[in-house]
Amino acid sequence: MSASEASAQRLAELVAACRHGVAFSGAGISTESGIPDFRSPGGVWTRFRNVLFDEFLASAEARHEYWRQKAEGMREFGSAAPNEGHRALAAWQRRGLIRRVITQNIDGLHQAAGSDGVLELHGTVLEVSCLDCGWRGDSKPLSARFLETGAVPPCPACEAGRLKHATISFGQNLDPDVIDAAVEEARRCDLFLVLGSSLVVEPAASLPRIARSRGATLIIINRDPTPLDRVAGLVIRESIGATLAAAEALLTRS
Numbered sequence: 001m002s003a004s005e006a007s008a009q010r011l012a013e014l015v016a017a018c019r020h021g022v023a024f025s026g027a028g029i030s031t032e033s034g035i036p037d038f039r040s041p042g043g044v045w046t047r048f049r050n051v052l053f054d055e056f057l058a059s060a061e062a063r064h065e066y067w068r069q070k071a072e073g074m075r076e077f078g079s080a081a082p083n084e085g086h087r088a089l090a091a092w093q094r095r096g097l098i099r100r101v102i103t104q105n106i107d108g109l110h111q112a113a114g115s116d117g118v119l120e121l122h123g124t125v126l127e128v129s130c131l132d133c134g135w136r137g138d139s140k141p142l143s144a145r146f147l148e149t150g151a152v153p154p155c156p157a158c159e160a161g162r163l164k165h166a167t168i169s170f171g172q173n174l175d176p177d178v179i180d181a182a183v184e185e186a187r188r189c190d191l192f193l194v195l196g197s198s199l200v201v202e203p204a205a206s207l208p209r210i211a212r213s214r215g216a217t218l219i220i221i222n223r224d225p226t227p228l229d230r231v232a233g234l235v236i237r238e239s240i241g242a243t244l245a246a247a248e249a250l251l252t253r254s
């Protein structure tokens, strides 16, 4: 048995044995679907400057720059599809092995794979909301309109409001209800499965610590070492999709 087969075997055993599994995903699961990690050095996002939330609120020029970045991102990566890692998690949720997916990603790929009730810590790029009247809707037609006209579209409901993709911007607070629900899952779970997160930014750094402090088994599948590897029950430095697919094959074979 190779090292990666042994890892998949151990992962399958731990997933099969848990009563309340929670998966926590970061950029690493989506890079396997071709979506670049905006934090990695030399990555595609380094040609963009970060538009801070305060600037977005205050300046029409900053809102235009924000829309240009989001619309170009949607054009380049809007057709990305879930990979076998996303699909394995959705299958495990349907069979009651994983209760909840918590993600740092804004790409909606877990939902596209069939996961329900995903807790999106950083929001979603697939929707736009009006900061002034609360209208919310599909971002795709509005991003397409921006690319056509070069102008930030007006709010379809109140016409004057500031429309923004429903992601959490730099300098913008996370949604406290989403954070509370994620912390509750971390407290209740007996298995906490980290997929493609370096666990250095909050709340990513805290959630596995909370789970671990309540006695959950921690599994970390990530390309690079993380600060929590030493307290994890299992650390795997392989492809997330291939590892989860191999574990799923073992689980459905028996």
Ligand SMILES: [Zn+2]
Residues within 6 Å of the ligand: 130, 131, 132, 133, 134, 135, 155, 156, 157, 158, 159, 160, 161, 162
């Ligand atoms: Zn509005």
